[in-house]
Amino acid sequence: MASAEPRKKPAPGAAAWSPSPGVLRGGGARPRHRGDRLRHGGALAARRGRRPERAQVRGVPQVRPRPRPKLVEMIAAVPRPTAPPSSPPPRQAVRTASGIAVVAVMSKPHRCPHIATTGNICVYCPGGPDSDFEYSTQSYTGYEPTSMRAIRARYNPYVQARSRIDQLKRLGHSVDKVEFILMGGTFMSLPADYRDYFIRNLHDALSGHTSANVEEAVSYSEHSAIKCIGMTIETRPDYCLGPHLRQMLSYGCTRLEIGVQSTYEDVARDTNRGHTVAAVADCFCLAKDAGFKVVAHMMPDLPNVGFERDMESFREFFESPAFRADGLKIYPTLVIRGTGLYELWKLAGSFLCYQAYSTFHRPRVTIGLNVPSSSVTSVLQVQKLPTGTPGRYCRKNSIIGATMDACVQSPEGYPYALVTSGVEKGNLRELALARMEDLGLKCRDVRTREAGIQDIHHKIKPEEVELVRREYAANEGWETFLSYEDTRQDILVGLLRLRKCGRNVTCPELVGRCSIVRELHVYGTAVPVHGREADKLQHQGYGTLLMEEAERIARREHRSTKLAVISGVGTRHYYRKLGYELEGPYMVKCLV
Structure with a gap:
């Protein structure tokens, strides 16, 4: 076996030579893959007089080829100056046709709260820790799209929210305005520390800040680039009482989805609902007097x-x-x-x-x-x-x-x-x-009738849009429904729900002669917060006109001394521009 060639010392005054990153001392290019390194190491050992099988290859680091980047990653890497001036229309445009991007998240699996009082869950309800779908939350099977996203994220609220927002953004949707929907059973029946953890992470997913408590998370979310314009929580009538409502207001919740299922007492009893129909009517009244929008499940x-x-x-x-x-x-x-x-x-x-x-x-x-x-x-x-x-x-x-x-x-x-x-x-x-x-x-x-849905088939002419007023009694209170509509084509541009608070007010901010705006929504394809497009209906002044009319009705007809607004965390700056100030969880303006 030939002996290794002796290494020569550098001449005096010459710099010591060191191999470049791509060259080995024994000559030749540095191998890039582990198999090539093993073969090259054996050949190098043979040249140095050692047996190839004794070569020390354990210290050779493993190098894995980088996976091919995804298409969305390549698009995101395009520098801004060379990016196309107009983005392509979003896939599934109906997802933001109402002016917002809805992000559904799920809480961890937990047992139905009324098992303790009724001995079992509702007869039609799948899911939950004690069911055939024990990995899913109560009333879900684990195979729904939202359930599968939650399971992939191990029910981590931050990961669920961030991944869904990024997905909608990659599909071409505007995600400047986000509404959270909290699914997965009765959220308010979970322990308070877990609820705080869940809500805190949802707001942190928008702001990018790591908060210590819910108050800090809400404060940072208020100033984030992605605005939380609303939050919906699924609940039951027996978890929609005064203390629950106050807690949900502190989370930034603006809408409640309440399981009614039937207006018959015997059906509620036979299906083991765990509450009465009278309790449904009571919780509707309490929720509306607190300013919440109420969505019923039938x-x-x-x-x-x-x-x-x-x-x-x-x-x-x-x-x-x-x-x-x-x-x-x-x-x-x-x-x-x-x-x-x-x-x-x-x-x-x-x-x-x-x-x-x-x-x-x-x-x-x-x-x-x-x-x-x-x-x-x-x-x-x-x-x-x-x-x-x-x-x-x-x-x-x-x-x-x-x-x-x-x-x-x-x-x-x-x-x-x-x-x-x-x-x-x-x-x-x-x-x-x-x-x-x-x-x-x-x-x-x-x-x-909303404009975002109808705009796919019909074009709205601004000169044909007019203010329409409807009134009705509901839940021991008086409701005024204001809207801007294209009456010829029967298309709804924007709406406002105004309520004269009744006798069941539990929030101290609403006590006395007070009216409350429960919802303000201008429809149409979502437009960024600081953007304005001539062919879109958002940010054209319809919301301001609706608020001015609501203030006039509250002052002159309701004889109210102040007007409150249940506002999403991310929309508080909008109401500040209209003269409202934060008072508790509400934006309030004095009318006298």
């Missing part, structure tokens, strides 16, 4: 409830002043394995229903893609029910073919392999609207 086709009785329930919901919520979500009942309703369904005949559960009856009349005719008919009847003033103020957020998922609005959103019986499509609203069009009927609720 569930047709429950056991022992027929079609006519369901329609009567919805009719009472719209016409009775004890209910009349600001929004409605309809969840047709589904039979899912592991629920109490599944055990009843297996008995096949233990209760009556209108062609929804039992597969042993005669074949169902279907419309198109295996959608029960009765389900579409019931949704159609609900859509056409509110033709007067009560219907114009209500926003039917979702009509969903899933038991308890407020985000599912497409067939792929809910895993129908888990559905034993019931509605087999998630686009019931679309099917019902198509049926109404065939029958020459028209839906007149807020969502159907």
Whole structure:
């Protein structure tokens, strides 16, 4: 074996030579991959008189090739000066058509709070730690889009919020205005320290600051570039009392989604709801007097409830002043394995229903893609029910073919392999609207008429937009619904909900002669906070005009001495420009 060549010393005065990063002392280029290093190390050892198998290769670092960057990463790396002047239209434009980017997050799995009092959960409810879907939150299966994002993030609120915002941004949506929806069961039944941790991280996800408590997080979120314009919390009537409302106000919550399911006491008892219908009416009253927007969850086709009785329930919901919520979500009942309703369904005949559960009856009349005719008919009847003033103020957020998922609005959103019986499509609203069009009927609720949805098909002329006023009694108070509308095309541009506070005020800031603005919303495609586009409706002055009219009504007709606004954390600066100051959780302006 040839001996290694002796190394020569550098000449006096010459700098000592050191190998460059890409060159080895033994000659040749430095190998880049681990396999090449092993082979090169063996050859180098042979040249130095050692056996190749004894070469010391443990210290050779492992070098892994960098994965190919994603397309969105390459687009993000393009320098600003060379970026295209106009961004392409966003995918799924309807997600920000209402002027905001909705970000749904989920709390950790926990047991239903009324198990302690009733001994069990609702008969139709899947999910939760004690169910067949123990990795999911209460009333979810874990296969919904929001559930899967939460599971991937290990239910970390910061990761859930940040990843969803980044995803919407990559899809071309404006994320300057964000509304959080807290899903995953009754949030207010969780321990207080966990609730504070969850809310703190949501606000920190917008501001980028690491806060020590909720107050600090809200303060930084108020000045962040991404504004939290609202927060929605899912709750139950028994967790919507005075102390709960005060706590939710401190979080920056502006909207409540309350499970009603039915307006019949016997149905609430038979389905093991754990509360009465009277409690629903009471919590609606308390929530509205605190300024919250109220969205009700209703569930047709429950056991022992027929079609006519369901329609009567919805009719009472719209016409009775004890209910009349600001929004409605309809969840047709589904039979899912592991629920109490599944055990009843297996008995096949233990209760009556209108062609929804039992597969042993005669074949169902279907419309198109295996959608029960009765389900579409019931949704159609609900859509056409509110033709007067009560219907114009209500926003039917979702009509969903899933038991308890407020985000599912497409067939792929809910895993129908888990559905034993019931509605087999998630686009019931679309099917019902198509049926109404065939029958020459028209839906007149807020969502159907809002400008962001209608702008896809119709162009609004500013000279045809005018102020419209509607009034109605609801929940022991008087409501004024102001809106700017294109009355010729029946398109809603913006709305304001003004309430003369009743006798059930629990917040000290609202005691006395006070009126409250519960909602101010200008529709249309989302526009950045400091931006303005001539062909968009946001930031054109409609909101200011609505507030001026609300102040006039509160001062002259309500005889109120001050006007309060339940404001999202990120919109407080807007109201400061109009002369409002922060008083507790509200923005307040003196009218005298």
